Amino acid sequence: MNKYIISMLFVIGLSALTSAQQSAIYTNELVLYNQALELYNNRQFLAAQNLFDKVRDMVDDENIDADCTYYIANCAVWLNQRDADQLLEEFVIKYPTSIKRNSAYLDAANYYFDNGKYAYARKWYEKVDEGNLSRKEKERFNFNNGYAYFKIQRFNEAKKFLSRVQDSPEYGAKAKYYLGFIAYEGDNYQEADRLFDEVKDLNEYNKNLSYFQSDMNFKSGNFEEAIREGLAQLPKSKPSERSELNKIIGESYFNLGEYQKAIPYLKEYRGRKGKWNNTDYYYLGYVYYKNGDYASAISEFNKIVDGRNATAQNAYYHLAESYLNTDHKQQALNAFKNASEMDFDAKIKEDAMYNYGKLSYDIGNSYESTPSVLLNFLDQYPNTEYEEEMKELLISSYITSKNYKEAMDLLEGSRNFADKEVYQKVAFYRAIELYGENDYNEAIIYFDKSLKQPVHPKFEARAIYWKAESAYLLNDFDEALIGFKEFENSTGGSTISEYEQLDYNLGYTYFKLKQYPQAAKHFEAYSNNDSADELRQTDTFLRLGDSHFISSKYWPAMEAYNKAIKANGPDADYAHYQKAISYGFVNKNNQKIKDLEMFLLQYTRSTYRDDAMFALGDVYIAENKIDRGIQAYDRLIREIPRSSYVPKALLKQGLVFYNGDKGNSALSKFKRVVADYPGSAEAVQAVNTARLIYVDLGRTDEYASWVKGLSFVSVTDADLDNTSYEAAEKQFLENNESAAINGFEKYLNEFPNGIHALKSNFYLAQLLFKRGDKDASIPHYEFVLQSDRTEFTEQALARLSQVHLENRSYEKAIPILERLEQDADFPQNIVFAQSNLMKSNYQLLNYQKTIEYADKVLANPKIENDVKSDAKIFTARAALQTNDLVRAQKAYKEVRKIAKGELAAESLYYDAYFKNLNADYKNSNVTIQKLAKDYPGYRLYGSKGLVLMAKNFYGLKDAYQATYILESVIKNFADYPDVVEEATEELKKIKAEEAKTNSSIQTEQ
Secondary structure, eight states, rough: OOOOHHHHHHHEEEEEEEHHHHHHHHHHHHHHHHHHHHHHHHHOOOHHHHHHHHHHOOOOOHHHHHHHHHHHHHHHHHHOOHHHHHHHHHHHHHTOTTTTHHHHHHHHHHHHHHTHHHHHHHHHHTTOOGGOOOOHHHHHHHHHHHHHHHHHHHHHHHHHHHHHGTOOOHHHHHOOOOOOOOHHHHHHHHHHHHHHHHHTHHHHHHHHOOOOOHHHHHTTOOOOHHHHHHHGOOOOOOHHHHHHHHHHHHHHHHHHHHHHHHHHHHHOOOBBBBOOOOOHHHHHHHHHHHTTHHHHHHHHHTOSSOOOOHHHHHHHHHHHHHHHTTTTTHHHHHHHHHTTTTSSSSHHHHHHHHHHHHHHHHHOSSSSHHHHHHHHHHHHHHHTTHHHHHHHHHHHHHHHTOOOOHHHHHHHHHHHTOOOHHHHHHHHHHHHHHHHHTTTHHHHHHHHHTSSSSSSSSHHHHHHHHHHHHHTTTOHHHHHHHHHHHHTSSSGGSSSGGGGGGHHHHEEEEEEEETTHHHHHHHHHTTOOTTSSSHHHHHHHHHHHHHHHHHHHHHHHHHHHHHHHHTTTHHHHHHHHHHHHHHHHTTTTHHHHHHHHHHHHHOOOOOTTHHHHHHHHHHHHTTTHHHHHHHHHHHHHHOOOOOOOOHHHHHHHHHHHTTTOOOOHHHHHHHHHHHHHHHHHHHHHHHHHHHHHHHHOOOOHHHHHHHHHHHHHHHTTHHHHHHHHHHHHHHHTTOOOOHHHHHHHHHHHHHHTTTTTTHHHHHHHHHHHHHOOOOHHHHHHHEEEEEEEETTHHHHHHHHHHHHHHTTTTHHHHHHHHHHHOOOHHHHHHHHHHHHHHHHHHTTTTTHHHHHHHHHHTTTOOOOOOHHHHHHHHHHHHHTTTOOOHHHHHHHHHHHHHHOOOHHHHHHHHHHHHHTTOOOOHHHHHHHHHHHHTTTHHHHHHHHHHHHHHHHHHHTTHHHHHHHHHHHHHHHHHOEEEHHHHHHHHHHHHHHTTTTBTOOOOOOO
């Protein structure tokens, strides 16, 4: 044996010895490894994990170490330990070539799948290498993967995996069921039906198939089969499916036209997540509609909010018809309007617009004028079968809508449908509307437009009459007389009611033209008119008396005044006073005294008391009853110290004393006139008469000293003063206004405190006011008002307050108006002051003062209806602002009896408002409909009324009407941002509430 062989035997022997030693070492560890594996296979994962961990620490073998690491990680997965994922990842990273790598992924995926954690399962399935799986593992892999995707409704991915195992003996039935469901959800009902049919005999799945097959038949249009399947399944269905089955059955009956049968099943539907949608409400509403149960149809249709599709258009159209069938015309108008605004069905759109137009004509329309609605229909459908009917309504609507301004705009802006008779009437009514708003110049323009189309004699005559009235109120009496005479001779004049007032108006026109005999003739004629208005007839007696009085026909005058006194009208005191004065002109001073004394006893609050006291003083003096005369003047000065007669009475007393040689007493009176009323005509006369007394008494130095202290007179400049003034006055009297203005300005520049400064300032102010330069008149009126009381005070107060009111300078106007109220002799100026104090205080938020002055105005029995209406409306407004709702409601009720135009619209709105506050929603809406019908031109109150109507409808559980009206307000009334803001907020609240039960409603987040 050579050395090499011996050497090899040695090595072999040594190796065998070493191997034997290592086997002995591994024997113990292998036993432990097998024990751990046995624990793992018996699902004792925690004990197995601990033992694998121990073996891994003991063995220095990469294969055993890898296996132990694999099983430790797998045990962590089964034990749901927090670091299981990390352990698996560490295993894969550390042993990338381990044959257990794929098993690790698959085991983890299957574990998570079996525990229903499909997202985790898919994560691990994605790591699995399908190529290394056995056929059985691959089938489980595909089914589990497909089912995991199915559970999260990723049907395309699910279908890919499930399709691989649909022929598998173990997974095939399950796969077909889920593939069938995927086909069902994808509306592939033929494929779904085939797959479901293959598994229908399996009890595990059959219990759900009737529902799916019923739904598939419904969606495929096989409604009878859907009903059969649904009815079969209904008794044994789960609660979650019962609602859907009822829906399928009900809608199938619906589609078959068996509406009565549909009702109970549709009603049993509970909605998705407890909510219906607009389509659900449509189905139930429509079956009620088809069965003639319109009230129930309305209750379902009006839950359809925010509808913007063909179903909604159809629903709103049938809702409108249901409203019409239950005589709810306003609701029908809104629903037809809504349906007409959608383009899904052209026939429904046209028919809805047609009905919208007819209802607008019938009940009025707050959104837009009826003529514009009808014109829009005819423009959109020029060949409509309703053309003639709509044209007739259009022509009539111009009159009935009472929105004459827009009607005129439409008539003048459209070449179509321009009927001359309609134009004549609409122009006339527009003119009357402007007349009622005191815009007489503009009214005359429209009366002329009406007269250019003299189709109807009565309307021609009325236009002539009211044009003359407008001219009269513009103080154009010559033009007014021409108009009234033309009316008297017109063809249709004698056939209309205005003719009864002709003598009254002619009487006044002649009176203003100072043609008093002619005035008396017509007043006499009117006073004999048995059908004359009572108040006007009483007024006629007064003006007849005045006409005779001015014509110096005192006995006829007194007869007329006696008739006025007998009538006991609001101006009976004036008649009594004038009658007393008349006795003086027929040399019956004793009777004059008797009547004046009686007047002062009988009329304790008359504005003519100071006139009577002054006249009584005069007649006593004339009868040489000097002491009684002085006493009468003293009474006037004492009882009515702010009367314009006070400086006259003082001057008269001075003159009486002067004529009675009581120089010092006379000087005392004259000096008081000069001191209290500087610059007045009485003060100038007092100075001149005092000069004579001082001369008679030889006290000229004293006179000179006194006069030097007077700012309004300068003896040395008197001639220049008088000359300058007379030059200006001459231009004034000759109506040369520009020259007069220049003359008075020149005079005041030269003699700012001259003898005639008071007159010059007043006349200059009047001229500037008349010219329209009203702001320039202010300092001149203010100069006049620096004196306590003169003959110009009242007019200056009235004009200056008017300037401040027009400038909306209410703070400046109020003190002037307060003084006018105290100082005015003319009753109309007192009413003017009080009514404007009422309005000015309202503008300055002084609501209590507003109410106080409104009460003063209303306490006056002589006020006209328009002033009375103003007082009541401001009472109502101020009461609202102070939250005195009872008073406000009462005041608005009173306004409605007499108000016209915008005030009438306002009062109607608040009538509806208070009814809404009292939850009287139906009657509130009736009032709003009246507002829309009678006053469509006042869009502010129309828009506010619509918001109120929406609140009423929501109070009546009609969400559709409420939301549609509010949306229409937001869309159509951008000119009134406050109203739109209120509508927007109300709409948000309603939608938020309705969205709780209707899934179709979109709310703002």
